[in-house]
Amino acid sequence: MIRTIESTPYTDQKPGTSGLRKKVRVFQQPNYAENFIQSVFDAIADKDGATLVIGGDGRFLNREVIQVAIRIAAANGFGRVLVGRGGLLSTPAASHLIRKRSALGGLVLSASHNPGGPDEDFGIKYNVANGGPAPEKVTDAIHARTLTIDRWLTVEGGDIDLDTLGEVTVGDMTVEIVDPVADYAALMETLFDFAAIRAAGLTMAFDAMSAITGPYATEILENRLGFAPGTVRNGTPLPDFGGHHPDPNLVHAHALYETMMGPDAPDFGAASDGDGDRNLIIGRGRFVTPSDSLAMLAANAHLAPGYRDGLKGIARSMPTSAAADRVAAKLGIPAFETPTGWKFFGNLLDAGMATICGEESAGTGSDHVREKDGLWAVLLWLNILAATGKSVDAIARDHWATYGRNYYARHDYEGVESERADALMADLRGRLAMLPGTAIGDLTIETADDFAYHDPTDGSVSRNQGVRILFAGGSRVVFRLSGTGTSGATLRVYLERYEAARIDEDTGAMLADIVAAADEVAGIVRHTGRTEPDVVT
Structure with a gap:
């Protein structure tokens, strides 16, 4: 009744x-x-x-x-x-x-x-x-x-x-x-060459972070691909995720990072998040940023059976680095820049305009579903490693030698009082028209805007999607407030510098002047009282 x-x-x-x-x-x-x-x-x-x-x-x-x-x-x-x-x-x-x-x-x-x-x-x-x-x-x-x-x-x-x-x-x-697990695992077998991955003799460590991906990773990596028992760490989903923060970044998956930077590191390391849609990729001695991972996966996707016919297009969220755009240009396919949020990719995927999509927040996926997919990214990396016989580090270096390198980082200021965060963004937006031509140290602001997206599939317009400060020479900083928290506000500052030839420098050193410029132009310390971010990824 x-x-x-x-x-x-x-x-x-x-x-x-x-x-x-x-x-x-x-x-x-x-x-x-x-x-x-x-x-x-x-x-x-x-x-x-x-x-x-x-x-x-x-x-x-x-x-x-x-x-x-x-x-x-x-x-x-x-x-x-x-x-x-x-x-x-x-x-x-x-x-x-x-x-x-x-x-x-x-x-x-x-x-x-x-x-x-x-x-x-x-x-x-x-x-x-x-x-x-x-x-x-x-x-x-x-x-x-x-x-x-x-x-x-x-x-x-x-x-x-x-x-x-x-x-x-x-x-x-x-x-x-x-x-x-069953239907999802069967789908993965249609996209990737499981036999080649099994035959490659690779070793790996996967941290499921006591979250949902554990049963999926155990079935696919250990049972179907033959990786050693224990390859999947923290593989049982727990109501409190074992008291840990199930975010696959270098702060919350630090134990995996230490393993991969150690003398006895396996070939490949990866992690996923609470609900299984994000990923962390680390090779032996080489961390790959989510922005670079998107670009490298797109450049090598043809090595996997599900993508041998090529890509229709590549889409990235606006805060994600432009590394994937360079791949799209070389492949002669469209590159789309969308607001943050996977729903914007869904229209492009449904329309057959894009095949692979990604966000700097560790979300990557393709047209096989309409969500980002952590294990999908891990399996495509494994397929690429098996097909090329190269290490993650070698693939990264080859990629940068071909396309140049987008040095990139995200600084998160978490739990900022909402009024302070809103005031920072309002003040910044109010000064956008006056910023072009402004010199900050050795940097000169070329353009400044509040990103608006015009969806090519349905004509809809999404405004106020993040403030972009673009410097002469291709560097930039982006400011936006995150919509994924539950208390206060998270101010996210995205920092990017492109170098065509200097591909083996320290990321922090390469971004130092842009970090300083970001504070000067937005008044982060003045508005929030914070002198440094809570999380750097």
Whole structure:
């Protein structure tokens, strides 16, 4: 029987670039998760008899919210819900399952790379039928509904067994518990030469960070590709990610970095994040930035079976370095610069205008799904290593010798008071017209703007996507506020310097003058009180 539960709106349920993310304690408020899920269902059409995918990264509150979501889905007329066993589905695997099973969409329960646990973060994101994050017109409709909602619907019944494969009935709806790994692993076997990787004799270390990628990496790397048992570290998903921050960068995956810089390092090192859509790539003695990884993967993708026919185009987010643009130019294919957020890539992928996409925040992927995909990037790197017989360091050096090197770093100032961060950006935007021609040390500002994106597929315009300061000679700095945090604001400052011939210098030294210029032009210390970033990647 369908029950109607009266409710009142919460005013803080506007989805960000990756859904609604808040502290667990916020989601535990009466009707909070229920209101948002019902608002999603109220905002979408064609639910009657449709299929819905539900799964998450296993963080604290994952199972409880899945049980609630199943009953709300049944009350709203869905005909079938697919749930990953244990409530688990990586974000790329959820995208693939939505596409493979022709689902109307899916609820992905994750706060991505944010910490998990009773005092940490939780999130709910709605993905549409193409498998990608809901576009702005959908998230705007969801937000509008959260402000007027006065009830949510559910069906009578207790919790179902999420750990046993098979089908059960909830109300008039079928709930199918599926293997979260099998379909995704089968897809990877169609894209990459598993036999060649097995035969290459490579050694590797993979840190799953006690997050969702553990079961996927164990099945694919150890069981199907034959890497030694123990290759996958921290392979069991834990509700609190083992008390660690599941962000695959040099700060939070430092143990892996130490392994790869040590005397007995394996050939290849990699890590993934909370929900499995980001990646960290480290060779023996060589860290590869996400921006460089995108460019190198694009330049060598033809070595993998799934990409032998070439690429249709390469897309990168605006803050990502221009290294991939140089690859696109050599290949004679389009290069697209989009705002941050994978949904912008989805339109290009659906239109057949791009094949490989990437973001500096360690997200890389292709047209096989409509999300970034951490393990996909790892497997393409392994395929390239197997096909070339070269090390990661050799591939990087060869690439820079061909294309030049974009020295690049991102400085994150986390937990800045929102008012201070907003004031910094407002002040900077107010001075953009006056900045061209300004000299800062040896640098001269050539252009300064607030990035606006005109989508070539649907004509939509996204404004205020980040402030760009471009210096004469090709260097630049970008300022933007992140939409992935749950408290305060994160100011992200992106620093880039292009060198055609000086390809083996220290990144910090090469960017020192741009770091100084960034503070002078934006007044970071003056506005935030911070004298140095919290995280450098």
